[in-house]
Amino acid sequence: MKPADGQRYRSFAEFYPFYIHEHANRVCRRIHVVGTGLAIAAMIAGVLVSPWWLLAAPLIGYGFAWVGHFFFEKNRPATFQYPLWSLMGDFRLFFETVGGRRRF
Numbered sequence: 001m002k003p004a005d006g007q008r009y010r011s012f013a014e015f016y017p018f019y020i021h022e023h024a025n026r027v028c029r030r031i032h033v034v035g036t037g038l039a040i041a042a043m044i045a046g047v048l049v050s051p052w053w054l055l056a057a058p059l060i061g062y063g064f065a066w067v068g069h070f071f072f073e074k075n076r077p078a079t080f081q082y083p084l085w086s087l088m089g090d091f092r093l094f095f096e097t098v099g100g101r102r103r104f
Contacts, residue, residue, distance in 0.1 A: 012085050015078075019089035022078055028068035029093065030104060035064020036094040065090065 002018060009015040023029050039061030046054030062079065069077045079086040096102040 009082065009085070012088055015082060015085045016089060016092065019078055019086065019093075022075055023068075023073065023093065025068070025073045026103075028073040029097070029102075031064050031068035031072070032090060033094050033097045033104060035061050035068075036090050037098075038064070040094075061090065 003009055009018065023032065039057045042053045042057035042060055046052070046057065065079070066077055069075055077086065078089070093102065097104050
């Protein structure tokens with residue numbers, strides 16, 4: 001699942017199965033989905049209400065995600081090693097869950 005020592009994932013398609021594996025705990029996945037949904041809402045509020053919400057969006061999203069990892073999944077968030085692909089994974093997980101393609 002993980003690349004060999006010293007190696008990195010070369011594409012998001014390679015990374016995503018690892019991302020899903022790191023979110024095996026159902027509570028962790030639920031917390032991620034809620035946090036991503038709230039971060040999306042904060043981004044919308046940032047455009048419609050106040051730009052301050054744009055600053056809150058990553059704090060909300062990552063705050064929820066990291067609680068899921070540290071307290072339920074008990075692993076290190078992939079964000080620390082793959083920040084962009086991890087963010088993309090959060091959004092993909094959110095839309096797969098909301099769209100009914102992944103169990104909540």
